[in-house]
Amino acid sequence: MKIAVIGTGYVGLVTGTCFAETGNQVTCVDIDEAKVKKLQSGKVTIYEPGLEVIFERNVKQNRLDFTTDLAEGIKGAEVIFLALPTPPGGDGAADLQYVLKVADDLGHILENYAVVVDKSTVPVGTADKVHAAIANNAKVDFDVVSNPEFLREGVAVDDFMKPERVVIGTQSERATKIMERLYAPLVRQGNPVIFMDEKSAELTKYAANSFLATKITFMNEIANICELLGANVDMVRKGIGTDTRIGKRFLFAGIGYGGSCFPKDVQALAKSAKDANYDFKILNAVMEVNTTQKTRLMDNLNGYFKNDLKGKTIAMWGLAFKPNTDDIREAPALYNIEALLAAGAKVQAYDPEAMENVKGQLGDKIVYSKNPSEALKGADALMIMTEWPVFRTPDFNEIKKELKEPLILDGRNLYEVEHMKELGFTYFSIGR
Numbered sequence: 123m124k125i126a127v128i129g130t131g132y133v134g135l136v137t138g139t140c141f142a143e144t145g146n147q148v149t150c151v152d153i154d155e156a157k158v159k160k161l162q163s164g165k166v167t168i169y170e171p172g173l174e175v176i177f178e179r180n181v182k183q184n185r186l187d188f189t190t191d192l193a194e195g196i197k198g199a200e201v202i203f204l205a206l207p208t209p210p211g212g213d214g215a216a217d218l219q220y221v222l223k224v225a226d227d228l229g230h231i232l233e234n235y236a237v238v239v240d241k242s243t244v245p246v247g248t249a250d251k252v253h254a255a256i257a258n259n260a261k262v263d264f265d266v267v268s269n270p271e272f273l274r275e276g277v278a279v280d281d282f283m284k285p286e287r288v289v290i291g292t293q294s295e296r297a298t299k300i301m302e303r304l305y306a307p308l309v310r311q312g313n314p315v316i317f318m319d320e321k322s323a324e325l326t327k328y329a330a331n332s333f334l335a336t337k338i339t340f341m342n343e344i345a346n347i348c349e350l351l352g353a354n355v356d357m358v359r360k361g362i363g364t365d366t367r368i369g370k371r372f373l374f375a376g377i378g379y380g381g382s383c384f385p386k387d388v389q390a391l392a393k394s395a396k397d398a399n400y401d402f403k404i405l406n407a408v409m410e411v412n413t414t415q416k417t418r419l420m421d422n423l424n425g426y427f428k429n430d431l432k433g434k435t436i437a438m439w440g441l442a443f444k445p446n447t448d449d450i451r452e453a454p455a456l457y458n459i460e461a462l463l464a465a466g467a468k469v470q471a472y473d474p475e476a477m478e479n480v481k482g483q484l485g486d487k488i489v490y491s492k493n494p495s496e497a498l499k500g501a502d503a504l505m506i507m508t509e510w511p512v513f514r515t516p517d518f519n520e521i522k523k524e525l526k527e528p529l530i531l532d533g534r535n536l537y538e539v540e541h542m543k544e545l546g547f548t549y550f551s552i553g554r
């Protein structure tokens with residue numbers, strides 16, 4: 123099948139590459155010329171484990187190409203995916219300008235029937251808006267389908283190829299048949315596709331992300347109360363996670379959820395509810411708790427140094443919002459850096475993949491280290507912001523030797539509290 127993917131970011135590039143891998147002819151379109159040039163020269167533009175190898179294979183076998191020209195990209199395509207940004211607008215609602223701009227462009231240039239698929243995360247009613255924007259100028263038949271994406275960064279290829287479910291919102295029989303054909307290779311592997319109406323599909327995406335963000339936030343509050351009552355959140359997590367009604371996953375307390383999705387999607391659902399005159403109380407609480415949770419360790423640090431961080435140097439391990447990605451959107455590390463710099467401290471950071479992105483945003487406001495050891499040199503304390511595997515079994519003797527104080531603030535509960543005590547560290551973690 124010939125398909126086009128408009129927007130070649132995390133979702134678009136993974137979608138395009140994976141559909142090429144299942145035998146389709148895929149053209150990816152992006153307005154970012156530098157990005158398209160890089161992709162055309164055979165280089166992937168994001169860090170995503172497992173992507174490069176299938177990207178190279180499909181480029182080599184001429185099933186995957188890239189262009190900045192929308193009309194050229196969609197020529198003859200049966201399915202056109204919109205994998206465009208939907209960032210939060212000033213009022214918290216998803217900003218649909220990118221999606222609706224492309225929809226408007228498509229109206230002018232569609233030459234044959236196509237299924238236009240909203241893969242971006244978009245509020246209820248967007249499929250209708252996209253339909254109207256195309257219909258303004260379209261001279262051919264088309265359908266608009268909602269097919270939200272549930273992949274996680276860092277394991278995006280696996281999530282795409284082995285999805286726990288694919289959700290497709292459409293009431294068109296013609297579009298249903300085409301989407302069934304497109305997803306058939308995944309269905310044959312036992313991955314379920316759930317068909318529903320467009321609005322339910324759109325809301326399913328927000329409900330999933332908001333539920334998960336709420337689950338994490340609930341555990342962060344359990345962690346906070348563990349600290350006050352002398353319990354250990356790791357034990358509580360194990361104790362409740364074995365109940366299959368609760369489940370083991372997404373119960374890890376830490377320094378709040380970040381990334382390009384949870385923060386904006388929780389906010390957008392709360393705003394959609396408000397617009398419908400519904401006060402979604404849980405979501406408002408989730409956002410409030412997450413805001414304070416992100417810089418929770420600053421209280422411990424300030425307490426230790428008696429509210430005087432001026433001139434102190436803090437080693438920071440981890441900048442990405444989570445491991446196995448170079449994505450720093452809404453990363454808790456950035457909020458901690460901001461608080462540290464505001465208090466007059468210096469930051470020496472190390473991250474395996476995200477330093478270039480932070481450099482682009484913060485420039486020389488912080489020091490970038492070549493490896494975890496270099497970040498420790500002459501620092502007063504170590505803060506851990508991301509649970510990259512490389513931080514899990516460090517040389518504690520070296521940490522102690524390099525730090526001016528044996529002080530570790532661990533936002534991801536990587537080490538055993540007792541072990542750290544035995545080693546002579548002052549160790550702050552979350553909920554233990």
Ligand SMILES: NC(=O)c1ccc[n+]([C@@H]2O[C@H](COP(=O)([O-])OP(=O)(O)OC[C@H]3O[C@@H](n4cnc5c(N)ncnc54)[C@H](O)[C@@H]3O)[C@@H](O)[C@H]2O)c1
Pocket residue numbers: 128129130131132133134151152153154157205206207208220223224241242243244271272273274275382383
């Ligand atoms: N990142 C994730 O893990 C993830 C997972 C599921 C869903 N989503 C949703 O998918 C959507 C895309 O997210 P993303 O992380 O891939 O975004 P991204 O910012 O990484 O990529 C979007 C791309 O669209 C391009 N673009 C903007 N305007 C364009 C236009 N007019 N024509 C062609 N290209 C254009 C940008 O240059 C960029 O490369 C969002 O709605 C997001 O909420 C993201």
Ligand SMILES: O=c1ccn([C@@H]2O[C@H](COP(=O)(O)OP(=O)(O)O[C@H]3O[C@H](CO)[C@@H](O)[C@H](O)[C@H]3O)[C@@H](O)[C@H]2O)c(=O)[nH]1
Pocket residue numbers: 243271272273274275276331334338371372373374375376377378379380381382383384443444
């Ligand atoms: O037990 C946990 C699990 C996650 N997190 C944090 O939650 C955030 C999001 O993590 P994760 O969900 O793994 O990353 P994303 O790549 O943002 O993926 C989420 O957002 C995507 C975009 O909508 C969805 O497609 C995915 O299904 C959804 O998991 C990160 O800051 C994590 O550190 C925790 O604090 N504790």
